[in-house]
Amino acid sequence: MGLFDALRDFSLLTWLREEKQSRRLILLIVFIALLLDNMLLTVVVPIIPSYLYSVDDEAAQSVQNHSMSPLSPSGTFQSIVSLYDNTTHLTGLSPQMSTASPMTPAPTSVTPPQNKSDCPKADDQLLNENVKVGLLFASKATVQLITNPFIGPLTNRIGYQIPMFAGFCIMFVSTLMFAFSSSYTLLFLARSLQGVGSSCSSVAGMGMLASVYSDDEERGNAIGIALGGLAMGVLVGPPFGSVMYEFVGKTAPFLILAVLAVLDGALQLFVLQPSKVEPESQKGTSLITLMKDPYILIAAGSICFANMAIAMLEPALPIWMMETMCPRKWQLGVAFVPASISYLIGTNIFAVLAHKMGRWLCSLIGMLLVGISIICVPLAKDIYGLIVPNFGVGFAIGMVDSSMMPIMGYLVDLRHVSVYGSVYAIADVAFCMGFAFGPSAGGVIARSIGFPWLMTIIGVVDILFAPLCFLLRNPPANEEKMAILMDSSCSMKTRSYSTQGSSYQMGDDFDPESPE
Numbered sequence: 001m002g003l004f005d006a007l008r009d010f011s012l013l014t015w016l017r018e019e020k021q022s023r024r025l026i027l028l029i030v031f032i033a034l035l036l037d038n039m040l041l042t043v044v045v046p047i048i049p050s051y052l053y054s055v056d057d058e059a060a061q062s063v064q065n066h067s068m069s070p071l072s073p074s075g076t077f078q079s080i081v082s083l084y085d086n087t088t089h090l091t092g093l094s095p096q097m098s099t100a101s102p103m104t105p106a107p108t109s110v111t112p113p114q115n116k117s118d119c120p121k122a123d124d125q126l127l128n129e130n131v132k133v134g135l136l137f138a139s140k141a142t143v144q145l146i147t148n149p150f151i152g153p154l155t156n157r158i159g160y161q162i163p164m165f166a167g168f169c170i171m172f173v174s175t176l177m178f179a180f181s182s183s184y185t186l187l188f189l190a191r192s193l194q195g196v197g198s199s200c201s202s203v204a205g206m207g208m209l210a211s212v213y214s215d216d217e218e219r220g221n222a223i224g225i226a227l228g229g230l231a232m233g234v235l236v237g238p239p240f241g242s243v244m245y246e247f248v249g250k251t252a253p254f255l256i257l258a259v260l261a262v263l264d265g266a267l268q269l270f271v272l273q274p275s276k277v278e279p280e281s282q283k284g285t286s287l288i289t290l291m292k293d294p295y296i297l298i299a300a301g302s303i304c305f306a307n308m309a310i311a312m313l314e315p316a317l318p319i320w321m322m323e324t325m326c327p328r329k330w331q332l333g334v335a336f337v338p339a340s341i342s343y344l345i346g347t348n349i350f351a352v353l354a355h356k357m358g359r360w361l362c363s364l365i366g367m368l369l370v371g372i373s374i375i376c377v378p379l380a381k382d383i384y385g386l387i388v389p390n391f392g393v394g395f396a397i398g399m400v401d402s403s404m405m406p407i408m409g410y411l412v413d414l415r416h417v418s419v420y421g422s423v424y425a426i427a428d429v430a431f432c433m434g435f436a437f438g439p440s441a442g443g444v445i446a447r448s449i450g451f452p453w454l455m456t457i458i459g460v461v462d463i464l465f466a467p468l469c470f471l472l473r474n475p476p477a478n479e480e481k482m483a484i485l486m487d488s489s490c491s492m493k494t495r496s497y498s499t500q501g502s503s504y505q506m507g508d509d510f511d512p513e514s515p516e
Contacts, residue, residue: 023212025271027222030205031229032264033168036257037198038233040175041140042314042340043241043253044191046333049133049318051250052184133315134443136188141311141435143195148432149287151203152425156284160208160421165274167200168265172258179254195432203425210409210420217355220406224351227401231347234394235340242333284419285412290426295475296411298468299404300430302363305465306400307431309374309458310339310393311438320451321383331383338387339394346398359403360472366399367469371462378452407472415478 155163174197177190209226213219244253268274290296318332327335346366354362373392380386405427412423438458445454 023222026208026212027225029164029264029268029271030209030226032267033164033201033205033229034226035229035233036261036264037167037171037201038230039237039240040171040178040194040233040254040257041198042234042237042336043257044137044178045238045314045336046242046318046329047245047250047253048136048187049315049322050245050329050332052132052136052187053322055182055184131443131447132184133319134439134441134446136184136191137311137315138436138438138440139188139192140195140198141432141439143192144199145195145429145432145436147196147199148203148425148429151199152207152287152422153284155204155207155421156419160204160211161268161272161274163200163204164208164272165265165268167197167202167204168261168268170194170197170200172261172265175254175258175261179251179258199428199432202428202431203421206405206424206427207421210424214418216406216410216413219409220355220359220402221351223405223409224347224402227347227351227398227405228344230401231340231344231398235337235344238333238336238340239330240333242330246329283417284422285416287422287425290412290416290423293411293415295415295472296408296423296426298471299363299407299411300426301465302367302400302404302469303427304430304434305458305462306367306370306397306434308434308438309370309462310397311435312442312454312458313339313374313377313393315439316442316446316451316454317377317386320378320446325382327383335383335386336390338391339397342391342394343398346395347402350399350402354399354403354406358473359407360469363400363403363407363472364466364469366396366403367462367466369396370400371459371466373459374455374462375459377455411475414475 151163170193174190174194177186177193181187181190205226206223209222210219213222241253244256314336317335321327321332321335350362369392373389373396376389376392377386380389408423408427409420412418412420416423442454442458445457
């Protein structure tokens with residue numbers, strides 16, 4: 001019994017309560033949550049277009065064979081084309097033909113055997129996949145867009161732990177639905193349900209990081225690491241999904257993600273103790289007030305339009321590759337690897353560098369680079385030609401995200417009350433608007449005027465939006481808040497936030513133990 005008591009009182013719980021180590025553990029939890037969320041987000045990118053096309057094509061072949069069968073009289077020879085090995089079999093025997101001349105089978109069109117690249121022609125059926133796949137991909141972001149305005153204020157009332165754990169539970173159910181769904185309707189429902197879980201995880205996770213990392217530079221570094229989890233999910237998802245889909249099947253990648261999600265849920269349950277309600281110590285600025293702030297809107301717009309580029313690319317690129325390059329299934333996912341790797345590099349480099357060079361400048365350059373790179377994507381003639389433009393797209397989006405996410409928290413500190421749930425709900429809304437409008441509108445545009453024009457349109461939009469980032473160079477502080485903070489009788493501990501050419505002393509009353 002003494003040994004049990006010693007183990008129970010082991011210093012692990014004490015270690016968790018220590019500020020620096022607990023902050024790192026929270027960062028780890030958010031990192032893993034974003035990793036799994038975005039693996040599920042992107043693992044479907046190479047699977048769904050090919051899977052839906054094969055399902056629709058099989059259904060069309062079945063209807064065609066069924067409509068042709070009544071034309072042959074009962075008891076005569078009928079040709080049956082096997083969809084498995086493209087061989088032709090003859091069934092049925094007519095009494096008249098048994099005494100007639102030797103049988104001549106009905107002429108059938110013989111399709112040369114194909115390898116697993118499955119080269120479809122650019123017919124109406126394939127073009128219609130643009131719209132179906134686009135709407136399915138957009139459903140997650142649309143639901144997340146609707147849910148975010150409720151999750152942000154909710155975290156202010158009950159804390160971040162419960163929404164974070166609720167996000168895990170919903171994501172787990174969504175993953176299992178993806179694994180076992182075989183119809184478009186169920187896949188659509190699974191993707192929509194994922195949006196609710198993502199909203200809980202991302203808003204609560206980013207808000208939690210902003211609250212425990214109060215220093216502007218530390219916060220930027222922490223958010224950069226967390227975005228590294230997002231980047232790794234985006235990096236691993238497409239190739240993992242495409243390879244598993246071709247060599248194991250559709251169900252396997254989702255079951256593996258479900259097992260990993262259970263491990264993440266166990267860690268959250270142990271560390272965050274989500275049964276406890278821990279509201280914020282002060283009332284945050286209302287969501288409406290934050291949405292009226294022009295500087296927050298510019299930062300949100302940068303996040304939205306930068307991510308809209310990759311959002312339009314995800315459903316349209318595999319179908320365009322199927323039309324023009326005749327790739328194997330695994331290549332549909334590998335095409336996104338350069339963008340994923342460069343996003344991981346960009347978020348880690350500019351999490352530190354953006355604070356030194358100016359986050360507004362980092363975002364401005366990133367928006368220009370997104371626009372130029374995305375316009376160059378249709379110039380590729382094969383999968384190797386996609387490496388450079390996709391690398392540029394991912395690297396540039398990493399620049400924008402690693403700059404704008406910390407700026408959202410900084411603007412709240414500078415101009416509003418330092419409670420972060422609502423402002424990161426706005427950031428997630430911006431992200432979701434890109435991923436909601438991008439695939440849905442992108443599928444329609446790609447079908448109407450073609451994939452190259454789709455890339456040109458979003459590229460020009462990003463380039464035109466880039467100069468607005470200059471306005472974030474030196475945003476003014478809220479006069480009332482500055483008056484309080486500059487009051488010599490104010491007893492609050494302060495923290496220095498530097499912008500381009502200016503320095504402000506900001507309150508740090510909610511985290512007095514943070515190191516200087």
